Amino acid sequence: MASKSFWSQQQDPDDPLSQALQPPLDESPEDRAARLRQQEDAIRVSKEIDDDIALARKAYERRKKAIKILLLGQAESGKSTTLKNFQLAFSPSHFHKERAAWKTIIQLNLIRNIKRLLEALQEEWESSLQTTTAASIAKGKGVAGRTPSSPGVRFSTSKLTDNHRRIRMRLSALLPIEDELMKKLLPDGGAANKDVCVRAGSGWKGIVSALSENTSTLGPVVPVKPLVSALKGSSNSRPNTADARFKDNPTAVLAACKDDIVTLWEDHIVQDVLKKHNMRLQDMPGFFLNDAGRIAAINYEATDDDIVRARVRTLGVEEHHFTMESGALPGTEWYIYDVGGSRSCRQHWIPFFDDVQAIIFLAPLAFNLTLEEDPKVNRLEDSITLWREVCSSALLAKTTLILFLNKMDILQATLAAGIRVVKYVPSYGDQPNDIANVTKYFRDKFRGYHKRLSPKARPFYWHETSVIDTRSTAAILVGGKSRVPIPASVAVRWE
Ligand SMILES: Nc1nc2c(ncn2[C@@H]2O[C@H](COP(=O)(O)OP(=O)(O)OP(=O)(O)O)[C@@H](O)[C@H]2O)c(=O)[nH]1
Numbered sequence: 001m002a003s004k005s006f007w008s009q010q011q012d013p014d015d016p017l018s019q020a021l022q023p024p025l026d027e028s029p030e031d032r033a034a035r036l037r038q039q040e041d042a043i044r045v046s047k048e049i050d051d052d053i054a055l056a057r058k059a060y061e062r063r064k065k066a067i068k069i070l071l072l073g074q075a076e077s078g079k080s081t082t083l084k085n086f087q088l089a090f091s092p093s094h095f096h097k098e099r100a101a102w103k104t105i106i107q108l109n110l111i112r113n114i115k116r117l118l119e120a121l122q123e124e125w126e127s128s129l130q131t132t133t134a135a136s137i138a139k140g141k142g143v144a145g146r147t148p149s150s151p152g153v154r155f156s157t158s159k160l161t162d163n164h165r166r167i168r169m170r171l172s173a174l175l176p177i178e179d180e181l182m183k184k185l186l187p188d189g190g191a192a193n194k195d196v197c198v199r200a201g202s203g204w205k206g207i208v209s210a211l212s213e214n215t216s217t218l219g220p221v222v223p224v225k226p227l228v229s230a231l232k233g234s235s236n237s238r239p240n241t242a243d244a245r246f247k248d249n250p251t252a253v254l255a256a257c258k259d260d261i262v263t264l265w266e267d268h269i270v271q272d273v274l275k276k277h278n279m280r281l282q283d284m285p286g287f288f289l290n291d292a293g294r295i296a297a298i299n300y301e302a303t304d305d306d307i308v309r310a311r312v313r314t315l316g317v318e319e320h321h322f323t324m325e326s327g328a329l330p331g332t333e334w335y336i337y338d339v340g341g342s343r344s345c346r347q348h349w350i351p352f353f354d355d356v357q358a359i360i361f362l363a364p365l366a367f368n369l370t371l372e373e374d375p376k377v378n379r380l381e382d383s384i385t386l387w388r389e390v391c392s393s394a395l396l397a398k399t400t401l402i403l404f405l406n407k408m409d410i411l412q413a414t415l416a417a418g419i420r421v422v423k424y425v426p427s428y429g430d431q432p433n434d435i436a437n438v439t440k441y442f443r444d445k446f447r448g449y450h451k452r453l454s455p456k457a458r459p460f461y462w463h464e465t466s467v468i469d470t471r472s473t474a475a476i477l478v479g480g481k482s483r484v485p486i487p488a489s490v491a492v493r494w495e
């Protein structure tokens with residue numbers, strides 16, 4: 001049966017509301033025109049509201065049918081890296097659309113690496129300062145290659161030379177650029193953090209893409225040569241690259257500094273200083289110094305591998321929505337929730353617990369490391385505590401839990417360096433300190449908690465992996481048989 005519209009219902013002459021809405025008998029033509037206009041506006045607004053409700057209902061239905069996965073784990077466990085692997089494997093066009101944004105992040109990562117390097121040099125100069133005495137002059141001690149002239153003069157005993165000092169001075173031109181970019185990414189402060197940070201929902205990819213596009217359109221006209229000479233010429237004062245032409249343009253300034261960056265990083269005296277200060281920059285998240293010659297080039301484009309390795313600390317919870325282009329279930333809609341893993345972020349996880357089919361829990365077997373936010377807490381112990389909470393949560397009783405024992409490459413390197421598990425985990429005892437035994441030991445611990453603490457029996461899915469390796473991760477994501485209610489089996493092994 002056709003239903004009457006709201007406005008036609010008002011035409012019933014016996015209805016008191018209709019009577020109240022009737023125009024006055026002496027209505028002037030102007031009043032009538034105004035009344036009709038008001039009616040039209042009201043109909044338009046009502047239609048807009050109906051359309052919005054229909055859209056929201058459609059989005060709700062779509063989301064209900066979509067595959068929803070939550071990535072959990074402590075900070076630096078590899079959640080965002082796993083997300084990038086999902087996008088690369090199943091939604092490459094979405095992944096590639098974000099290339100420009102990632103370029104700026106990788107440049108920022110490189111600048112952070114350089115900042116750490118410069119800090120190490122500064123520490124070396126400061127820790128090797130001595131004051132001359134008449135005796136030291138007699139022995140000819142002083143700055144490398146020079147002899148102090150009179151008692152009471154402070155000098156460095158370090159092997160670092162004046163040339164290192166000059167390079168450091170020139171490279172300090174990169175620091176204001178980093179400050180500017182970080183202010184744009186995180187206006188309420190983030191420069192103090194070790195990593196590049198972004199706040200979920202802040203639209204940071206849009207912000208950095210726009211920056212990257214602006215700077216690449218500037219590409220051909222950016223006066224890199226004058227900038228290089230400006231940098232080379234300034235030996236004692238900080239170069240003026242905070243100049244408006246350059247402050248938003250990491251590409252130009254990095255290109256101008258490229259030779260200095262490569263020279264400094266490859267210098268054996270600098271490497272000795274890093275060793276002496278126990279600084280392994282190569283273990284830092286977002287380490288790109290080995291690729292500085294390529295990344296600091298004026299025509300640099302981020303590769304897939306660079307993007308996967310780039311480090312951005314997640315603050316809050318980011319929802320990523322995409323349609324699977326290839327893989328087991330093409331055309332399906334996916335929602336992946338990527339959370340910040342540091343302790344202060346964990347209270348934001350709970351609202352997402354009742355809406356996801358599967359959780360991928362990332363746990364690097366970092367038995368010898370401590371949390372950045374609380375250096376008293378062992379990372380692996382923290383992961384196990386978190387895993388126990390997730391397993392025992394009543395809200396997650398029906399959720400499939402998939403454990404990724406991640407960063408196996410780092411575990412391999414740690415064991416190869418002779419670091420013994422028993423020193424950090426006494427219960428490991430005198431079992432062999434090799435990858436197979438160590439992995440089995442910890443995997444059994446995770447499995448035991450899963451079995452004992454799950455509110456209802458459920459299968460245990462796990463992978464030993466290095467999600468930084470896109471090929472092997474794609475094999476995990478795409479290759480398996482589906483035995484769980486999520487596509488393409490992100491969980492191929494079970495018990
Ligand atoms: N060597 C190695 N590095 C990895 C692996 N997985 C991730 N990483 C690196 O570890 C760092 C942290 O990874 P993310 O994916 O950003 O960690 P996250 O869990 O999202 O961290 P938060 O956002 O702080 O919670 C990045 O620099 C990654 O490149 C791995 O399997 N091996």
Ligand SMILES: [Mg+2]
Pocket residue numbers: 079080081312313314338339340
């Ligand atoms: Mg993250």
